[in-house]
Amino acid sequence: MSGVAQADPLTQRDRLFAATYRCVERFGLGKTTIEDVVKESGVSRATVYRQFPGGRDELMLETVGWELSNYFTRLADHVRDAPDLAELLRSGLWFAHRSIGEHALLRKIMDTEPERLLPLLTTESARTLPFIADFLLPYLRREADAGRLRPGIDLAGAAEYLARSILSLIGAPGRWDLEDPDQVGDLVATELLGGICVQRNDP
Amino acid sequence: MHRETPPQAVRLLDAALTCIGRVGLAKTTLDDVAREARCARATVYRYFPGKQQLIGALVEREVANFGQHLLAAAAGAESLGDAVTAIITTGADALVGHPALTFVAAFEPELLLPHLAFERESAVLCAAAELVAPAFAPFLPIDHATRLAEWVARITLSYLCCPSDHLDVHDVAQVRALVDDFVLPGFLRPAALEGITP
Numbered sequence: 001m002s003g004v005a006q007a008d009p010l011t012q013r014d015r016l017f018a019a020t021y022r023c024v025e026r027f028g029l030g031k032t033t034i035e036d037v038v039k040e041s042g043v044s045r046a047t048v049y050r051q052f053p054g055g056r057d058e059l060m061l062e063t064v065g066w067e068l069s070n071y072f073t074r075l076a077d078h079v080r081d082a083p084d085l086a087e088l089l090r091s092g093l094w095f096a097h098r099s100i101g102e103h104a105l106l107r108k109i110m111d112t113e114p115e116r117l118l119p120l121l122t123t124e125s126a127r128t129l130p131f132i133a134d135f136l137l138p139y140l141r142r143e144a145d146a147g148r149l150r151p152g153i154d155l156a157g158a159a160e161y162l163a164r165s166i167l168s169l170i171g172a173p174g175r176w177d178l179e180d181p182d183q184v185g186d187l188v189a190t191e192l193l194g195g196i197c198v199q200r201n202d203p
Numbered sequence: 204m205h206r207e208t209p210p211q212a213v214r215l216l217d218a219a220l221t222c223i224g225r226v227g228l229a230k231t232t233l234d235d236v237a238r239e240a241r242c243a244r245a246t247v248y249r250y251f252p253g254k255q256q257l258i259g260a261l262v263e264r265e266v267a268n269f270g271q272h273l274l275a276a277a278a279g280a281e282s283l284g285d286a287v288t289a290i291i292t293t294g295a296d297a298l299v300g301h302p303a304l305t306f307v308a309a310f311e312p313e314l315l316l317p318h319l320a321f322e323r324e325s326a327v328l329c330a331a332a333e334l335v336a337p338a339f340a341p342f343l344p345i346d347h348a349t350r351l352a353e354w355v356a357r358i359t360l361s362y363l364c365c366p367s368d369h370l371d372v373h374d375v376a377q378v379r380a381l382v383d384d385f386v387l388p389g390f391l392r393p394a395a396l397e398g399i400t401p
Contacts, residue, residue: 115313119316157384172324175401176401195384
């Protein structure tokens with residue numbers, strides 16, 4: 001495109017995030033500089049600072065946030081059409097576990113500079129929890145409308161509980177093998193939905 | 204730590220705990236610990252060849268104390284709900300009230316956080332499950348007690364690391380409601396006992 005039209009600021013931010021992401025893949029979180037991002041993106045130094053007045057630290061934090069929201073968007077797309085909440089949680093846990101294990105950059109940073117990534121992830125999980133809870137709320141409503149919820153369940157409370165459960169399991173499977181469909185089915189029926197959904201073999 | 208820990212080693216561990224609470228893990232030196240315990244540097248080296256061994260022994264002792272404190276809090280529980288609630292609230296209080304741990308969490312998160320994510324968090328959760336399972340054993344078969352204990356550790360960590368607007372993890376009544384509404388029903392179904400235990 002030619003002319004003097006203002007570049008869409010959102011697009012510009014996205015371009016910067018994508019460029020920063022590529023730099024981090026190459027140099028790591030600690031060694032990537034604003035100069036690297038300027039070179040990679042073709043965006044001027046002044047524009048980078050206009051978009052991210054906090055400089056390098058802000059750019060890194062926002063880039064981690066950007067990649068996390070991409071991750072959760074992919075997760076949401078994967079589960080969106082699940083027929084019910086239990087299936088949504090089962091396929092979501094499987095997909096989330098798989099895709100975080102295969103996330104090459106995350107693995108690399110965890111191996112080489114976890115001390116830089118983890119504070120960013122902690123800050124981000126405060127944003128991620130409400131994102132997951134909001135995503136789950138309509139599915140909980142659908143279960144309620146279908147008469148599959150236990151009586152007296154507070155939907156917002158249930159959504160927060162499930163969001164915490166999911167985030168915890170994505171971060172660390174612990175004793176669970178999230179690749180095993182039988183284990184995931186049992187985990188979803190017991191720990192996650194035991195108090196929320198009426199179970200088929202309940203009296 | 205075993206019961207036969209020599210009194211001088213106990214004093215050194217207490218001193219290390221005080222130092223870490225004051226200046227953090229990175230800045231605490233064996234000299235500081237010797238000074239705090241009012242003993243010679245050589246004494247420190249007699250019990251602990253280096254800082255790493257001293258910290259290792261300290262963590263081991265603190266974890267054991269934490270476990271005993273939790274089991275004592277749940278010892279009088281008359282129901283599984285009482286026991287789970289006691290473990291969560293007592294655990295949350297003890298972790299937040301631990302001066303050395305809170306210093307590290309606030310000022311040296313890079314030393315603590317690697318243990319709270321991915322493989323190393325899994326190891327922490329499994330260790331916590333083993334530590335706490337005896338509290339639930341009077342009410343559940345042991346494999347289910349361990350499974351519940353792992354879940355309880357997750358819930359507690361989640362509310363500590365990422366506080367909620369709706370629930371205070373130190374408040375017994377609020378935690379009891381969470382336990383009764385969401386955590387326990389799945390474990391109390393007769394069908395649950397036929398489930399798969401990882």
